Amino acid sequence: MSEPATQAPLLELDAVDTYYGQIHILQSLSLSIRAGELVCLLGGNASGKSTTLKTILGIVRPRNGAVRIDGEDVTKRATSYRIGRGLAIVPENRRLFAPMTVLENLEMGAYLRGGPSKEDFARVYDLFPLLHDRRSQLAGTLSGGEQQMVAMGRALMSRPKLLLMDEPSMGLAPILVERNFEIIKQVHESGVAMLIVEQNANVSLSIADRGYVLSTGRLVLEGPAADLRENEELRKAYLGR
Amino acid sequence: MSDSTPTGSSTPAGGPAVGQDEWVARHAAARVFKSGPLASAEDRLRQVPWWAWLVLFLALFSLLPLVESSGYVRRVAFDTVLYMLLALGLNIVVGWGGLLDLGYVAFYGVGAYAYAILDSPKFGIHLPSLLVVPLVVIIGAIVGLLLGLPSRRLTGDYLAIVTLFFLQLFQTLTTNGDSAFGHNITGGPNGILNVDPFHVLGHDLAVQHQGVFAVAYLYVALGIFALVYIALRFVNRSRTGRAWRSLREDPLAAEAMGMPVSWLKLMSFSFGAAVAALTGTVFAALNASVFPLSFYFVLLIIIYTMVILGGSGSQPGVVLGAIVVSPALELLREPSKGRLLFYIVLIGGLLLMFRFSRRLGLVAGATFVLGLVLHVLASAHDHRWVAGEHAGGFAGVVGHWVVVPSHLASWIAPTTYIGLIAAVLLLTLVSGWLRLVLLVPTLYLAAFVWENVMLAKPEPARYIILGLILISLMVLRPNGLLGERRVEIV
Ligand SMILES: Nc1ncnc2c1ncn2[C@@H]1O[C@H](COP(=O)(O)OP(=O)(O)OP(=O)(O)O)[C@@H](O)[C@H]1O
Numbered sequence: 129m130s131e132p133a134t135q136a137p138l139l140e141l142d143a144v145d146t147y148y149g150q151i152h153i154l155q156s157l158s159l160s161i162r163a164g165e166l167v168c169l170l171g172g173n174a175s176g177k178s179t180t181l182k183t184i185l186g187i188v189r190p191r192n193g194a195v196r197i198d199g200e201d202v203t204k205r206a207t208s209y210r211i212g213r214g215l216a217i218v219p220e221n222r223r224l225f226a227p228m229t230v231l232e233n234l235e236m237g238a239y240l241r242g243g244p245s246k247e248d249f250a251r252v253y254d255l256f257p258l259l260h261d262r263r264s265q266l267a268g269t270l271s272g273g274e275q276q277m278v279a280m281g282r283a284l285m286s287r288p289k290l291l292l293m294d295e296p297s298m299g300l301a302p303i304l305v306e307r308n309f310e311i312i313k314q315v316h317e318s319g320v321a322m323l324i325v326e327q328n329a330n331v332s333l334s335i336a337d338r339g340y341v342l343s344t345g346r347l348v349l350e351g352p353a354a355d356l357r358e359n360e361e362l363r364k365a366y367l368g369r
Numbered sequence: 370m371s372d373s374t375p376t377g378s379s380t381p382a383g384g385p386a387v388g389q390d391e392w393v394a395r396h397a398a399a400r401v402f403k404s405g406p407l408a409s410a411e412d413r414l415r416q417v418p419w420w421a422w423l424v425l426f427l428a429l430f431s432l433l434p435l436v437e438s439s440g441y442v443r444r445v446a447f448d449t450v451l452y453m454l455l456a457l458g459l460n461i462v463v464g465w466g467g468l469l470d471l472g473y474v475a476f477y478g479v480g481a482y483a484y485a486i487l488d489s490p491k492f493g494i495h496l497p498s499l500l501v502v503p504l505v506v507i508i509g510a511i512v513g514l515l516l517g518l519p520s521r522r523l524t525g526d527y528l529a530i531v532t533l534f535f536l537q538l539f540q541t542l543t544t545n546g547d548s549a550f551g552h553n554i555t556g557g558p559n560g561i562l563n564v565d566p567f568h569v570l571g572h573d574l575a576v577q578h579q580g581v582f583a584v585a586y587l588y589v590a591l592g593i594f595a596l597v598y599i600a601l602r603f604v605n606r607s608r609t610g611r612a613w614r615s616l617r618e619d620p621l622a623a624e625a626m627g628m629p630v631s632w633l634k635l636m637s638f639s640f641g642a643a644v645a646a647l648t649g650t651v652f653a654a655l656n657a658s659v660f661p662l663s664f665y666f667v668l669l670i671i672i673y674t675m676v677i678l679g680g681s682g683s684q685p686g687v688v689l690g691a692i693v694v695s696p697a698l699e700l701l702r703e704p705s706k707g708r709l710l711f712y713i714v715l716i717g718g719l720l721l722m723f724r725f726s727r728r729l730g731l732v733a734g735a736t737f738v739l740g741l742v743l744h745v746l747a748s749a750h751d752h753r754w755v756a757g758e759h760a761g762g763f764a765g766v767v768g769h770w771v772v773v774p775s776h777l778a779s780w781i782a783p784t785t786y787i788g789l790i791a792a793v794l795l796l797t798l799v800s801g802w803l804r805l806v807l808l809v810p811t812l813y814l815a816a817f818v819w820e821n822v823m824l825a826k827p828e829p830a831r832y833i834i835l836g837l838i839l840i841s842l843m844v845l846r847p848n849g850l851l852g853e854r855r856v857e858i859v
């Protein structure tokens with residue numbers, strides 16, 4: 129660590145190459161997120177967005193390159209260590225613990241902190257009052273929209289500095305997507321940095337500070353969200369107008 | 370929450386609201402409508418706290434030796450408590466950790482052997498029980514940890530193979546341990562003899578009292594059971610217990626929540642091994658000897674049966690599984706008692722299938738009449754056809770119903786046996802009236818095969834009956850007697 133920690137970004141991927149067996153997925157990918165930023169990661173299907181998040185969390189290990197949190201190289205560290213450093217994820221397809229109650233699911237989010245405190249619950253219930261009513265319902269019996277709230281609440285229970293979200297609006301009705309993004313904005317304004325993977329480029333760029341665009345594992349475009357919204361290629365490819 | 374949110378919790382009467390899952394609503398409604406005396410009794414039973422059940426259970430079990438003074442009954446009760454402990458231990462690994470551990474019985478053996486080595490004339494060591502038992506528990510936990518280390522990245526089939534290898538390794542080591550580098554450590558196939566009984570504060574806990582199984586061991590085992598049960602309940606309620614559950618449900622999500630997945634798996638292995646080793650000490654102290662063959666594969670299957678039957682994951686469930694299976698195996702040792710069990714299972718299965726409905730009467734009546742008619746016909750044709758041996762009593766009734774020839778032609782046994790299997794398979798394929806009609810000859814055939822084929826070979830028949838009980842229960846209650854209801858996100 130040559131540079132002072134205050135200058136280092138909250139999260140940094142430095143030229144990572146990630147493979148699944150022989151298949152080269154992420155190709156020399158570099159990106160960074162500063163504290164408090166809201167960044168979105170765009171890209172078509174199978175472009176490697178979820179793989180990027182898995183690399184950040186250490187669920188898959190890159191063959192080359194480095195992952196740094198607050199300037200500290202965590203490339204060889206376990207997932208639990210990285211979560212302990214302030215990361216949290218809302219995984220693709222939510223992946224709740226179906227036979228456990230909403231309350232228990234939330235508790236599991238605070239696992240590394242040795243269990244949740246009253247304030248943690250209060251914060252989550254504040255964002256999602258419905259979860260309070262449904263706290264003893266089994267998570268597997270919730271509707272898709274309700275499950276999305278639990279997944280987000282569960283991730284927030286660990287009081288993350290950086291929240292990773294993999295397609296948080298997948299399978300939600302348009303009105304819920306809007307509501308979902310309102311909540312994302314609200315969480316972001318409370319000081320949590322975010323990396324959002326989204327198919328819905330339009331909405332996510334409208335709330336993001338910056339964006340990255342992936343195509344077959346390579347970064348093809350990056351910049352402030354406003355610039356990306358005006359970008360011709362991106363418009364043609366994703367924004368559909 | 371804003372009004373525009375369709376997932377609002379206020380549900381208007383008369384059906385699911387917009388955005389509310391219809392299936393959930395229907396499910397909830399179905400639960401409400403399932404009422405009647407049985408359901409309300411079930412609900413009331415649910416309100417009884419767990420410790421009240423435990424106290425009641427322990428009290429009933431402790432009274433057993435006072436009611437029945439026979440050494441045999443005490444011994445069966447003692448063995449059942451050992452099985453309960455073993456099932457509790459396996460439940461940690463299989464039910465909570467979600468790991469297929471086929472080496473579990475080896476930890477039981479490790480505990481028994483460790484006790485035998487530390488408390489027998491073999492090496493002249495005689496440690497006090499209050500020291501050696503905790504020591505063996507720690508040894509078991511460490512061995513579990515060591516076995517877990519190489520296998521912590523493995524799941525499912527691979528883990529099963531590695532752990533099965535460990536069981537085999539244990540067998541090989543103990544069987545050949547009489548010449549390990551020129552030393553006799555395990556006594557080889559002859560095992561270790563004259564193992565000390567438990568001795569606490571200078572008193573030996575004798576196994577026999579005036580020639581009868583000493584009831585003290587039953588109480589010691591029950592005491593250990595109560596301690597283990599309560600301790601495990603706390604473990605299950607702890608952060609670790611819940612982490613195990615979430616790990617079993619979705620390992621990837623558990624990892625993404627920051628749970629130390631490998632460490633949690635190691636812990637469940639180690640906990641299970643510790644409980645098995647603890648049980649091993651009681652086993653060794655009671656039997657005063659240990660042999661490699663006591664820790665065999667069939668024992669593993671029996672414990673698995675208990676766990677699956679009772680409901681993997683549920684503590685009271687696996688205990689119930691042990692209480693059902695252990696005496697059942699004992700009953701099946703003797704043909705006459707086995708016969709009783711067979712007909713109880715048959716009639717019980719019918720009851721569970723039809724409840725007390727008209728169809729039950731029809732099927733039972735038709736089967737009864739069919740038997741009487743066939744018996745009369747056979748007897749009229751040739752008296753030797755019904756002259757087979759009967760034990761009398763209960764069998765006397767059966768004797769007028771099932772055709773039991775005094776001599777069985779060699780082709781009859783395999784033909785009827787295969788015919789029975791075919792009929793059962795056919796039953797699963799048809800439905801409605803056809804099924805009822807087919808059920809009648811199938812039942813009769815089952816009784817025929819039981820009386821003529823199975824009773825001639827009691828040992829395999831034991832396990833076949835056990836398998837039948839297991840299969841029919843799995844059909845009726847897929848999660849075991851007291852298993853957790855599983856919910857899947859679809
Ligand atoms: N465990 C795995 N083993 C092998 N290949 C994988 C694995 N996971 C993902 N892949 C492959 O890696 C590529 C990138 O997958 P990834 O999940 O990162 O895509 P994505 O950008 O998230 O796509 P989507 O928008 O559809 O979720 C895909 O071609 C996928 O098939």
Ligand SMILES: [Mg+2]
Pocket residue numbers: 177178179220294
């Ligand atoms: Mg994806």
